[in-house]
Amino acid sequence: MKARLFIIGVLFLGALFATVPRAVLAQGLVADLSRHEVNITTGFVGTDVLLFGAVETEGDVIVVVRGPNKRTVVRHKSRVGGIWINDSEVSFANAPTFYRVASSRPVADLLKRADRTRHRIGLNNLRLRPERASDPKRLASFRAGLIRNKVRSGVYGEKPGRVALLGPHLFRSTLHFPANVPTGTYLVEVYLVRNGSVISAQTTPLRVAKAGLGAEIYQFAHRNSALYGIIAILIALLAGWLAGVVFRKV
Amino acid sequence: MQIYLPIAEISLNVFLLLGMGGGVGFLSGLFGVGGGFLMTPLLIFAGVSPAVAVASEANQVVAASVSGVLAHTRRGNVDFKMGGVLLMGGLVGSGFGVWLYSILRAMGQLDLVISLSYVLFLGTIGTLMLIESVRASLRRRNPSAPRRKLHQHTWFHGLPFKVRFRKSKLYISILLPLGIGFFVGILSAIMGVGGGFVMVPAMIYLLGMPTMMVVGTSLFQIIFVTANVTFLQAVNNQTVDVMLALTLLAGGVVGAQFGSRFAGRLPAEHLRALLALVVLAVGVKMILGLVIEPTDLFSLDVGAAL
Numbered sequence: 001m002k003a004r005l006f007i008i009g010v011l012f013l014g015a016l017f018a019t020v021p022r023a024v025l026a027q028g029l030v031a032d033l034s035r036h037e038v039n040i041t042t043g044f045v046g047t048d049v050l051l052f053g054a055v056e057t058e059g060d061v062i063v064v065v066r067g068p069n070k071r072t073v074v075r076h077k078s079r080v081g082g083i084w085i086n087d088s089e090v091s092f093a094n095a096p097t098f099y100r101v102a103s104s105r106p107v108a109d110l111l112k113r114a115d116r117t118r119h120r121i122g123l124n125n126l127r128l129r130p131e132r133a134s135d136p137k138r139l140a141s142f143r144a145g146l147i148r149n150k151v152r153s154g155v156y157g158e159k160p161g162r163v164a165l166l167g168p169h170l171f172r173s174t175l176h177f178p179a180n181v182p183t184g185t186y187l188v189e190v191y192l193v194r195n196g197s198v199i200s201a202q203t204t205p206l207r208v209a210k211a212g213l214g215a216e217i218y219q220f221a222h223r224n225s226a227l228y229g230i231i232a233i234l235i236a237l238l239a240g241w242l243a244g245v246v247f248r249k250v
Numbered sequence: 251m252q253i254y255l256p257i258a259e260i261s262l263n264v265f266l267l268l269g270m271g272g273g274v275g276f277l278s279g280l281f282g283v284g285g286g287f288l289m290t291p292l293l294i295f296a297g298v299s300p301a302v303a304v305a306s307e308a309n310q311v312v313a314a315s316v317s318g319v320l321a322h323t324r325r326g327n328v329d330f331k332m333g334g335v336l337l338m339g340g341l342v343g344s345g346f347g348v349w350l351y352s353i354l355r356a357m358g359q360l361d362l363v364i365s366l367s368y369v370l371f372l373g374t375i376g377t378l379m380l381i382e383s384v385r386a387s388l389r390r391r392n393p394s395a396p397r398r399k400l401h402q403h404t405w406f407h408g409l410p411f412k413v414r415f416r417k418s419k420l421y422i423s424i425l426l427p428l429g430i431g432f433f434v435g436i437l438s439a440i441m442g443v444g445g446g447f448v449m450v451p452a453m454i455y456l457l458g459m460p461t462m463m464v465v466g467t468s469l470f471q472i473i474f475v476t477a478n479v480t481f482l483q484a485v486n487n488q489t490v491d492v493m494l495a496l497t498l499l500a501g502g503v504v505g506a507q508f509g510s511r512f513a514g515r516l517p518a519e520h521l522r523a524l525l526a527l528v529v530l531a532v533g534v535k536m537i538l539g540l541v542i543e544p545t546d547l548f549s550l551d552v553g554a555a556l
């Protein structure tokens with residue numbers, strides 16, 4: 001019965017098998033995304049990507065979505081002469097620009113703390129490397145500040161999402177990417193957990209990129225910034241002149 | 251309907267942007283000001299980073315000033331010679347301002363300096379304007395009160411390098427308009443404004459230009475100063491969002507037309523008093539932002555340069 005269901009599941013995921021090497025299946029876990037590219041077009045308001053997969057043996061599934069790392073400066077304000085001023089800063093060399101976790105059951109029930117730390121699962125287990133050594137207490141408060149800000153802007157997930165188990169072998173989860181999703185190459189990590197330990201894992205890349213007119217404007221602004229500046233001015237001059245002419249007649 | 255702004259890297263509602271453009275355009279048509287001092291804080295409030303707000307707003311002011319100057323040129327209210335001298339100062343000043351901007355940004359003090367500049371200039375100018383317009387109102391009711399002297403001589407008039415400005419009927423040191431231009435250029439780069447709200451009073455009270463000439467001449471030089479800011483910001487910081495500037499502009503031109511039509515129905519003193527109140531309101535909002543304890547003492551800067 002289980003074997004038949006597994007085969008049906010495998011057929012259901014038909015297209016997947018063409019691309020996934022046999023070695024992965026041997027580990028008892030296979031997963032893929034409904035698409036490997038998120039395009040940020042002019043009307044982009046955020047999007048969902050479907051993650052689906054099959055496991056050979058029963059277990060729980062944890063999904064971690066990581067955006068590309070980026071140097072991030074965290075600044076702290078304090079009151080000077082009645083106004084709030086940035087007075088100190090810590091730079092983290094490798095803060096993920098996006099981070100979210102989803103699981104079929106609360107992660108704390110599935111994995112021991114040591115394992116969560118090792119696989120960097122959960123906001124408390126992110127490895128944020130400060131560029132300069134400092135007092136650990138101070139670093140901890142800046143680290144917490146970074147995570148709080150990222151959660152507030154929606155790029156770090158505070159609450160874990162849901163991974164739905166469909167019978168003993170299939171699972172699916174909807175990964176949400178908000179409108180302000182940072183661009184770059186993401187890694188979607190899928191862990192199969194049983195009896196408190198990770199027995200299998202798979203990583204799938206996902207590319208988030210600007211597309212269409214927006215992408216061209218962005219690239220142009222960064223590659224030919226002088227020409228971009230001149231064109232921006234010309235467009236403004238033309239628009240202003242046009243507005244003047246149109247409304248004179250009205 | 252959301253629109254993704256490629257440089258600001260956020261999605262904003264198109265109607266919100268058009269509405270902001272229209273509202274600020276209405277006020278700028280009503281009062282004859284550029285409106286940059288209102289738009290930049292509004293953009294920051296809407297979630298655009300200060301860096302992008304300031305640079306893109308400079309780009310929008312270019313367009314707004316062009317349509318204004320066209321109208322004033324037709325009426326012969328532009329002193330091109332004076333505009334040219336102010337402009338020379340303005341170009342150097344705005345170049346210096348963009349340089350200062352990059353340094354402050356790297357230091358993490360840009361937001362503070364932007365806010366402080368707003369508080370200082372909006373507070374001062376708003377208060378002065380309010381006092382002036384209340385006085386003018388009182389004078390109108392009591393015409394026997396003594397009038398202000400038309401032309402007062404101060405130490406400015408002792409400065410060397412005097413030049414004649416025929417259109418403005420002035421014979422003053424060239425250093426004065428150069429200095430004013432330079433100073434307003436710096437403000438333009440840091441605050442993302444055309445600087446009309448500083449330039450216009452300076453031209454009236456410091457240079458003693460005829461009021462009729464002031465707005466057109468100020469707008470004329472603002473075109474070039476904000477174009478310079480746009481160019482330098484695009485090259486140094488890549489923070490000019492054309493999409494944002496164009497959307498605001500579309501709302502702005504329509505709003506400005508309604509505003510200028512509405513302006514004819516109100517007495518000039520009341521207009522100035524209203525503008526003073528708007529200016530003061532923005533100033534107070536900025537003060538609150540500095541004084542009230544932020545919800546999170548920590549903030550992030552992802553794009554910061556090394």
